[in-house]
Structure formats: C-alpha cells, structure tokens
Amino acid sequence: MTDDSRAVRRRSLALLGSLLAPVAAPAWATVVLVVLAQLAAVAGPLLVAYGIDSALPLLDEGGDARPVVLASAAYLVLAVAGGLLAAAVVRASARVSQSVLLDLRGRLFRHTQRLSLEFHERYTSGRIISRQTSDTDALRELLDGGVTTLASSALAMVFTAVSLAVLDWRSGLVLLIAVVPGVILTRWFQLRSQRQYRLNRTAAARLIVRFVETMTGIRAVQGFRREERSAREYDEAAEVYRGTSAAAIRVNGVFDTGLTLIGNTTVAAVLLVGGLRAFEGDLAVGVLVAAVLYARRFFAPLAQIGMFYNSFQSAVAALEKLSGLLAEEPTVPEPAHPVALEHPRGDLRLTGVEFGYGSGPVVLPRLDLHVPAGQSVALVGETGAGKSTIAKLLARFYDVRAGAVLLDGIDVRELDPLDLRRAVVMVTQESYLFSGSVAANIALGRPGASRAEIEAAARAVGVHDVVTAMPQGYDTPVDKRGVRLSSGQRQLVSFARAFLADPAVLVLDEATSSLDVPGEALVQRGLRTLLAGRTSIVIAHRLSTVMGADRVLVVDAGRVVEDGAPDELAVGDGRFADLHAQWRASLLR
Known part of the structure; x- marks a missing residue:
C-alpha cells in the first residue's frame, strides 16, 4: 500500500x-x-x-x-x-x-x-x-x-x-x-x-x-x-x-x-x-x-x-x-480576525495584483487600479482579456497571488464575509432563478424585505409591469432556472434583486448580453437607476451600455491599455475608438 x-x-x-x-x-x-x-x-x-x-x-x-x-x-x-x-x-x-x-x-x-x-x-x-x-x-x-x-x-x-x-x-x-x-x-x-x-x-x-x-x-x-x-x-x-x-x-x-x-x-x-x-x-x-x-x-x-x-x-x-x-479546502478562506465594514462607501483599489487560476499561468501579470466611490467603470476587451477575472477578484470569488484588492482601504481578505457580500454584489449573464415565486427570487437580494420594497425594486428597474402581467403576479412560480420567463425577463428580475440588495459596489459581468433589442431601452433605463449613486464595474460588449459609464478601461492580456472617459476614447485612435466606429456603423445598417 x-x-x-x-x-x-x-x-x-x-x-x-x-x-x-x-x-x-x-x-x-x-x-x-x-x-x-x-x-x-x-x-x-x-x-x-x-x-x-x-x-x-x-x-x-x-x-x-x-x-x-x-x-x-x-x-x-x-x-x-x-x-x-x-x-x-x-x-x-x-x-x-x-x-x-x-x-x-x-x-x-x-x-x-x-x-x-x-x-x-x-x-x-x-x-x-x-x-x-x-x-x-x-x-x-x-x-x-x-x-x-x-x-x-x-x-x-x-x-x-x-x-x-x-x-x-x-x-x-x-x-x-x-x-x-x-x-x-x-x-x-x-x-x-x-x-x-x-x-x-x-x-x-x-x-x-x-x-x-x-x-x-x-x-x-x-x-x-x-x-x-x-x-x-x-x-x-x-x-x-x-x-x-x-x-x-x-x-x-x-x-x-x-x-x-x-x-x-x-x-x-x-x-x-x-x-x-x-x-x-x-x-x-x-x-x-x-x-x-x-x-x-x-x-x-x-x-x-x-x-x-x-x-x-x-x-x-x-x-x-x-x-x-x-x-477539499476553500481556496478563499474566511479571515481569522474579520474586520467589520458597517457603512461601505465603495472605494476600490487594486495594488500590484497578480493572479492565475489554480497552478496555471498568470492571467493578470500586474495590475494597479483605483476606482473612486460612486464612479461607474466599464471594462472592454477581447474574450479572455481578463475582464471577468478582475470582476471575480473584486467580489472575492478568488484571491490574488500577489498584491491586494482593497475596499474602502481594507484588504477584502480581511473583511467580514457577510459585510463583503452586502457591500459587493455581482450580477452575471446567467441570472439564475431558484424554484419559487418571482417575489421570493427578488427578495434573495435582501431576505426579509416587505412586499412593498420588493415591488419598489421591480419598478425601479422596469420589470414591475412584466411581473404584474403574469398569471399570479409576484406570486407566480418560476421553475428551475426560471424557464417560465424569457432570458431578458430573468435578467430584469436579477437586476431587481441587486437593486433590493442596495450594495455599495455593483459588478455587472455581461449582465445585459441576453437582452433583446426591443427591450434594450427599457433595460438601459433600469440600469441607470440601478447604477446611480454607487460604484459599478460593468463588463459588456454592448457599447450602448458602455457609453453610459464615467470611465472606460480597455483590457488586453490582463493589462489596462486604455483608460479614459468613453467620449474622449471614442474620438481617439486607440482600440476603443475602433470598437466605437464598428458599433456606429452597425447602427446605420
């Protein structure tokens, strides 16, 4: 043996x-x-x-x-x-x-x-x-x-x-x-x-x-x-x-x-x-x-x-x-002496961050980034550039190999996990819905919320009319993965969930990718409400979403190669300008 x-x-x-x-x-x-x-x-x-x-x-x-x-x-x-x-x-x-x-x-x-x-x-x-x-x-x-x-x-x-x-x-x-x-x-x-x-x-x-x-x-x-x-x-x-x-x-x-x-x-x-x-x-x-x-x-x-x-x-x-x-041990362990964060502002800072998945190669060689509280930042770049990796590090789904991710000046590895999850909410393109009612799925963002608060969140992101048109309104059951709702409707429900959670930092990882064109205007209004007054990191291929951000970061091979306001980058001669020109041309077809 x-x-x-x-x-x-x-x-x-x-x-x-x-x-x-x-x-x-x-x-x-x-x-x-x-x-x-x-x-x-x-x-x-x-x-x-x-x-x-x-x-x-x-x-x-x-x-x-x-x-x-x-x-x-x-x-x-x-x-x-x-x-x-x-x-x-x-x-x-x-x-x-x-x-x-x-x-x-x-x-x-x-x-x-x-x-x-x-x-x-x-x-x-x-x-x-x-x-x-x-x-x-x-x-x-x-x-x-x-x-x-x-x-x-x-x-x-x-x-x-x-x-x-x-x-x-x-x-x-x-x-x-x-x-x-x-x-x-x-x-x-x-x-x-x-x-x-x-x-x-x-x-x-x-x-x-x-x-x-x-x-x-x-x-x-x-x-x-x-x-x-x-x-x-x-x-x-x-x-x-x-x-x-x-x-x-x-x-x-x-x-x-x-x-x-x-x-x-x-x-x-x-x-x-x-x-x-x-x-x-x-x-x-x-x-x-x-x-x-x-x-x-x-x-x-x-x-x-x-x-x-x-x-x-x-x-x-x-x-x-x-x-x-x-x-099996968690690769993201809970802190031995957690630090409380009762009133998060949403100031994010990545200092000397190096990261790779497991024992694999480095995908973020060294990243320094500061996102002031309340600022909306869009990450754009080719598939595999490292955008989603940055989002996962901010939400502490993974820990960095070197450097630190700071929220309000505190290393996220030291923050109380409950406080971190309340302060940072991530919405992905999957928009998973659990078996139960629509109201229960929205309330996942803040268990114990009243029906009035749930409906207010739904109104804020523009999904209230969709829900009330259902057979049982907010009590309408959704099956596993929300198959009774379209992909766009599921995404709007996930937005309402995030709005109800009211985090200081909101991370959207391709959260608008499943939305159809007719509903995009409604969603953009919901996004503006959802992102207002809070720090946000938006990963999206839709430039209609990106153009509403305060700042755009173009990521390539784990490095930020362009950084600036979307209007300024759009008239330049960099990669974002090329993407913006392609997007404008597609609107004229």
Whole structure:
C-alpha cells in the first residue's frame, strides 16, 4: 500500500469515526441486541438434543411429560424471543444508520456550499450529485444492514462452533476441517469482488455524470443535433456498467455455488460419521440431530459474510470519495480576525495584483487600479482579456497571488464575509432563478424585505409591469432556472434583486448580453437607476451600455491599455475608438 493509499484510508476512517461518535451509545445497544439474538438462536439445537436424549426417555419410562413440555415450551419461547430480538436489531440499526446519513448529507451540503468558486468550476455537477446520491446510498446499504449482518454472522459462526464442540468434539472436528475450503473460497471471492465492485462503482458514477451533463445541457444537445452522438456515448457508458455488473454477478454465482457445495458436503460428512457412531452406540441420537442442525447452520453466515464484503467494498470506495470531497479546502478562506465594514462607501483599489487560476499561468501579470466611490467603470476587451477575472477578484470569488484588492482601504481578505457580500454584489449573464415565486427570487437580494420594497425594486428597474402581467403576479412560480420567463425577463428580475440588495459596489459581468433589442431601452433605463449613486464595474460588449459609464478601461492580456472617459476614447485612435466606429456603423445598417 502506497503512502497516498494509507493517507486516503486514514482520512476515510477518520470520517467514519466522526460520524459514528455521536451515535456510540445506540450503536453499542444494537451490539447487545445482536448478541442476545444469536444466543437465542444457537440454543435451539441444544434443546432438541435434550428433548430427544433426555426428555423423551423419561416420557417413555415413567410417563413424565413435563421435561418434553418444558423443552418444547423453551424452544418456542426462544424462537419468539429470537424473532423479536432480530426485529429490534433491524430497528436499532436503522436508527443508527439514518442518524449517521443525516449527519453526512448535512455535512456534504454545507461543505460544498462553503467551497470556493474555483472548486465548482472544475468539479462537475454530475460528480457532486454522485457524491450525494450513489455514494451515500452505498454507505446506507452498509449501515442499514451490512454491519449488523456481519456481526450477527460472525457471532452465529462462533457460537455454533463452540456449541458443537461442547456437544461433541468429533463432530466439531469435522466442521473445523470443512471450514478450510470455505475460508479459501471466501478469500478468493473477496479479492475478485473487490476489483469488480470498484470497476462497477466507477462505471456507475460515469453513467450518472453522463446523464446529468446531457440533461443539464439539453438545449445545446438539441440545438446542435447531438442527440444521436449523446445517445451513443450514453450507450457506451451503460454497456461498460452492464459489463462490470455482469462480471460481479458471475463472481457471486461462483461463490454461492461453491459455498452451498461445501455446506451440503459438510452436513453429509457429519451425518455419516455421526450416524456410524450412533449405530455403534458411541453417540446419542439427539446429539447427532443437533450436530446436523449446527452443521447446516454454520455455512449460511459464511455466505452472508462474503456478501457483506461486496457492500463493504462498495462503501469503502464511496467513503474514500466522500472523505475526499470533505477534505477539499476553500481556496478563499474566511479571515481569522474579520474586520467589520458597517457603512461601505465603495472605494476600490487594486495594488500590484497578480493572479492565475489554480497552478496555471498568470492571467493578470500586474495590475494597479483605483476606482473612486460612486464612479461607474466599464471594462472592454477581447474574450479572455481578463475582464471577468478582475470582476471575480473584486467580489472575492478568488484571491490574488500577489498584491491586494482593497475596499474602502481594507484588504477584502480581511473583511467580514457577510459585510463583503452586502457591500459587493455581482450580477452575471446567467441570472439564475431558484424554484419559487418571482417575489421570493427578488427578495434573495435582501431576505426579509416587505412586499412593498420588493415591488419598489421591480419598478425601479422596469420589470414591475412584466411581473404584474403574469398569471399570479409576484406570486407566480418560476421553475428551475426560471424557464417560465424569457432570458431578458430573468435578467430584469436579477437586476431587481441587486437593486433590493442596495450594495455599495455593483459588478455587472455581461449582465445585459441576453437582452433583446426591443427591450434594450427599457433595460438601459433600469440600469441607470440601478447604477446611480454607487460604484459599478460593468463588463459588456454592448457599447450602448458602455457609453453610459464615467470611465472606460480597455483590457488586453490582463493589462489596462486604455483608460479614459468613453467620449474622449471614442474620438481617439486607440482600440476603443475602433470598437466605437464598428458599433456606429452597425447602427446605420
């Protein structure tokens, strides 16, 4: 085992230990119930032996029926008690497992929310869904019945072997000899199933990822007529999953058949050896019957232990992935001693900023920039020039490699995260709307806002009439991603959300790109209201939006190559002048 494998194993065990620690008491209570259930089950053959060898002769010799009645009654009581204890084990283990899974799901959700934007941009949504579904289900299968099955099976084998050895050591020796091929077969099964189940889990995860990504991007799939290709790729993933599942089933089939053969052979051997001894008077008939019952009972738990190994391997693989996700650390950590910013003005300054994504190349080599409070700045440039990167740094979705981003003279890495999020709001072209009403989506900007404040925000950006024309007005539900609204309407709702939040700094990253031409005038009026009196950073390809800014920065390869008022730059001979001329020419066509 490599050092990395050991580290992963330790990390997984630490996670499991932290999940089990809060439920230690009910877990130990479950163990006690398992022990009692197996003691009740193993006592049955002993009572049979007593009834045949001791109770029946007394009935035949003296007519005393009490021993037979007592043996039968005791057997019945133990059978009922064993059933009740088995049911109690199922309930107790279910309570423990569901408590553990509730804790785990909560941890995964909270931790995934806490991780930085960098993580979410490289970790696909399909993989996250797989962690929350198939991987937690694998752990559920282990905890719901796997652990108690292992404990019950192991105790059943130990109690059975000990009882048979005490009852008749020669029959116990026959059983001991038969254990050897059973253990060899079980070990073979463990090695084979470990490999097969890892392949199966990987194939299942890839199938889920393929399905989720296709359905998430269904518009692109249909728009570019990729249905057949997507179907082929999905079929290939499904075929791999089918193949790994079939291989795992074949391994199970060999194990089950071999174990059944060994068990039946052992029963026959115990019956043969014990029968010859009983014929010679060296073994009581009742003991022989009990020995046969114990031999039949011994190998069923061994099969359950082998099957447990399947669940165990699947759960181990899932636990490694889950612990890996929970081990991810935010690349944008919260400050150790956060600085409060109760009344932000919106003064922005970037000093000596150097940045690159992850361990990748530098995309902002060195940037110095000052945006006074209340100033509106537009960033323009080619795709990949670094405009959105600057916006993400201002909102602290990423941290700089060198230099600092200051808000009102305070490094954003030291600001209280809540104060920073209230002071700086970013609106992107995605304009994501959550399931719920239009009012609830607008109120996301300031939870607890009154209906009057929500409507005032909608009026300010020009979306009030659109909302009131809907079937239920502000109570109209929007589906996931706001599919009941057009892209322009969703963007206007996101503007209302930002207006209601009333930040000191507003960052618009291509926020007007989805708007149609007829609605552009309305949107421009809404933007003027939205941007008035606050610092704003506007990234837009629409020069109608850019021309309304106080200042334009032309960005190229992470550097500011032009800086000035839009009217002044438009009449110059730089890059912005070229863009302005192209825009004017497009208006005349």
